[in-house]
Amino acid sequence: MNPSRLPGDRPAIMVDGVSVRYANGVTAIDDASFRLFPASICALVGVNGSGKSTLFKTLMGFLAPAKGAVSIAGQKVADALKQGLVAYVPQSEDVDWNFPVLVEDVVMMGRYGHMGLLRLASKADRAAVDAALERVGMSALRHRQIGELSGGQKKRVFLARALAQGGQIILLDEPFTGVDARTETAIIDLLRAMRDEGRLILVSTHNLGSIPDFCDHVILFNRTVIAAGPIETTFTEANLIRAFGGVLRHVRIDGSDLHDDADARRVTVLTDDERPLVLYGERDREKLVAPDRPKA
Amino acid sequence: MNAVLGFITQPLAHDFMQRGLVVALLVGMICAMLSCYLVLKGWSLMGDAVSHAVLPGIVLAFVAGLPLALGAFAAGLGCALATGYLQAHSRVREDAVMGIVFSGLFALGLVLFVKVETDQHLNHILFGNMLGVQLRDVAETALIALPAIAFLLVRRRDLMLYCFDPAHARAIGLQVGFLHYGLLVLLALTIVASLKAVGIILVIAMLIAPGAIGLIVTRRFGPMMVVAVLAATGSSLIGTLLSFHLDAATGPMIVVVQSLLFALLVVIRQVRLALAPH
Ligand SMILES: Nc1ncnc2c1ncn2[C@@H]1O[C@H](COP(=O)(O)OP(=O)(O)OP(=O)(O)O)[C@@H](O)[C@H]1O
Ligand SMILES: [Mg+2]
Numbered sequence: 001m002n003p004s005r006l007p008g009d010r011p012a013i014m015v016d017g018v019s020v021r022y023a024n025g026v027t028a029i030d031d032a033s034f035r036l037f038p039a040s041i042c043a044l045v046g047v048n049g050s051g052k053s054t055l056f057k058t059l060m061g062f063l064a065p066a067k068g069a070v071s072i073a074g075q076k077v078a079d080a081l082k083q084g085l086v087a088y089v090p091q092s093e094d095v096d097w098n099f100p101v102l103v104e105d106v107v108m109m110g111r112y113g114h115m116g117l118l119r120l121a122s123k124a125d126r127a128a129v130d131a132a133l134e135r136v137g138m139s140a141l142r143h144r145q146i147g148e149l150s151g152g153q154k155k156r157v158f159l160a161r162a163l164a165q166g167g168q169i170i171l172l173d174e175p176f177t178g179v180d181a182r183t184e185t186a187i188i189d190l191l192r193a194m195r196d197e198g199r200l201i202l203v204s205t206h207n208l209g210s211i212p213d214f215c216d217h218v219i220l221f222n223r224t225v226i227a228a229g230p231i232e233t234t235f236t237e238a239n240l241i242r243a244f245g246g247v248l249r250h251v252r253i254d255g256s257d258l259h260d261d262a263d264a265r266r267v268t269v270l271t272d273d274e275r276p277l278v279l280y281g282e283r284d285r286e287k288l289v290a291p292d293r294p295k296a
Numbered sequence: 297m298n299a300v301l302g303f304i305t306q307p308l309a310h311d312f313m314q315r316g317l318v319v320a321l322l323v324g325m326i327c328a329m330l331s332c333y334l335v336l337k338g339w340s341l342m343g344d345a346v347s348h349a350v351l352p353g354i355v356l357a358f359v360a361g362l363p364l365a366l367g368a369f370a371a372g373l374g375c376a377l378a379t380g381y382l383q384a385h386s387r388v389r390e391d392a393v394m395g396i397v398f399s400g401l402f403a404l405g406l407v408l409f410v411k412v413e414t415d416q417h418l419n420h421i422l423f424g425n426m427l428g429v430q431l432r433d434v435a436e437t438a439l440i441a442l443p444a445i446a447f448l449l450v451r452r453r454d455l456m457l458y459c460f461d462p463a464h465a466r467a468i469g470l471q472v473g474f475l476h477y478g479l480l481v482l483l484a485l486t487i488v489a490s491l492k493a494v495g496i497i498l499v500i501a502m503l504i505a506p507g508a509i510g511l512i513v514t515r516r517f518g519p520m521m522v523v524a525v526l527a528a529t530g531s532s533l534i535g536t537l538l539s540f541h542l543d544a545a546t547g548p549m550i551v552v553v554q555s556l557l558f559a560l561l562v563v564i565r566q567v568r569l570a571l572a573p574h
Contacts (some may be wrong), residue, residue: 084468
């Protein structure tokens with residue numbers, strides 16, 4: 001059961017008029033539609049409570065849409081999951097940290113879908129676990145019990161599990177919160193490599209500044225899709241302000257604060273979180289300027 | 297040396313001791329394997345609940361002329377399912393729901409038991425009658441325990457994953473419903489298989505202590521289960537032999553040995569932690 005590359009010309013994820021309501025009556029998603037294709041990294045951006053995590057859970061079939069339909073690789077969600085097509089790292093893990101499993105055991109759980117009925121690990125399974133642990137820099141701690149780790153280290157272990165699983169579609173709900181800059185860089189490198197292998201990666205994040213760095217597409221989300229498309233055309237100040245409303249911190253430096261001459265260019269800093277988005281240029285012709293990534 | 301040998305062989309010269317020991321080992325083994333999952337899933341109380349709930353099932357099966365084991369199984373499983381349903385449809389916590397459901401069913405069982413003339417001794421239902429088991433009972437226990445053990449061995453990793461992280465189990469396409477209800481059915485079956493030997497009160501201890509022992513001495517699931525099974529079968533053996541020499545009740549003796557083992561291991565662990573170089 002080693003899922004092969006998805007066809008590049010057909011949507012890997014198709015969300016069609018989906019509404020999701022929680023039992024308490026909150027409509028967290030209202031008539032959202034979008035399509036995502038293989039071999040791309042898509043950012044999912046929105047304020048707290050805009051329904052990002054709800055969208056992930058709906059894509060995983062954990063929540064059933066009240067209206068609309070989700071299809072993954074042209075199939076029903078349950079069928080796609082059975083084939084091990086989708087790897088998912090939730091925003092926070094709801095597990096018993098005293099459970100008697102070691103770090104490497106947790107990562108091995110990502111491989112169960114590749115194993116026989118008895119779940120006996122093959123050489124390939126062990127190699128995948130080793131590689132995933134190496135990627136997130138957790139090889140040295142592989143024999144720790146899962147509760148004996150820091151918050152960021154725990155997060156990395158669950159990322160490694162998704163990597164070891166190796167699905168064609170990878171859903172990451174805020175993988176960078178609580179993770180240090182060095183690991184973030186390593187993870188981003190890995191996401192790029194996986195995209196180049198033809199996978200689709202959907203990642204939610206509040207680090208607006210790193211999005212132009214590694215994402216090809218963006219979905220701006222607030223209960224529904226506010227805007228979706230390629231970064232260059234969609235990840236604009238106007239769209240961000242529409243998606244975030246007043247929540248975004250917004251600093252603009254132009255005119256005599258920036259230049260001594262008549263240069264019409266200006267600097268705009270938009271931030272929702274710790275890593276700001278910086279735009280530089282003339283009105284409506286600004287360029288994204290990725291701030292320097294802290295070097296490892 | 298001869299004294300040790302005699303300690304073991306002397307009791308086993310009797311048929312009833314042989315039958316009792318076989319049942320004790322079977323029950324010890326299946327309870328130990330299951331207890332690992334119950335302890336980790338936070339379902340210790342579920343064993344308590346299901347075992348109490350079988351009482352009305354036994355009485356009703358007697359009245360209807362059905363096999364008592366069937367009534368016990370149906371009532372036990374019904375309790376587990378009712379608990380799940382009530383919990384999903386109310387905001388009361390699972391342990392509180394279980395407390396209501398099983399004490400209600402147990403009370404109903406007592407009311408029925410006092411009302412209906414049965415040929416059963418309440419004492420035996422509550423505390424078992426290990427040395428009174430007949431060959432038929434041994435066969436019945438084995439018929440339930442062996443397939444249950446086989447199932448747990450084959451699906452042990454899936455069940456472990458389900459207990460640890462049900463969301464991931466779903467994400468990789470495991471049938472979590474099957475695993476969830478499989479565990480509950482096994483629990484009800486195990487309790488039914490254990491009734492003759494240890495009774496509904498003591499089976500609770502058999503369903504918690506071995507897993508707890510495994511958890512305190514190991515850091516991984518596989519070894520935890522091995523330790524649990526060794527502790528339980530060892531306690532079954534020693535408890536059964538001791539009960540013969542001391543002329544004491546067998547089921548309770550096994551549970552006493554198991555509990556002492558647990559306490560001893562906790563103390564040893566504390567002492568080692570205190571002595572360990574910092
Ligand atoms: N289990 C739940 N029951 C009821 N309402 C919920 C539940 N979980 C989330 N909500 C509500 O649904 C909406 C969307 O929540 P969601 O967790 O999807 O937001 P999010 O975009 O992931 O936010 P964040 O950036 O904080 O992670 C919020 O209004 C939230 O209050
Ligand atoms: Mg969220």
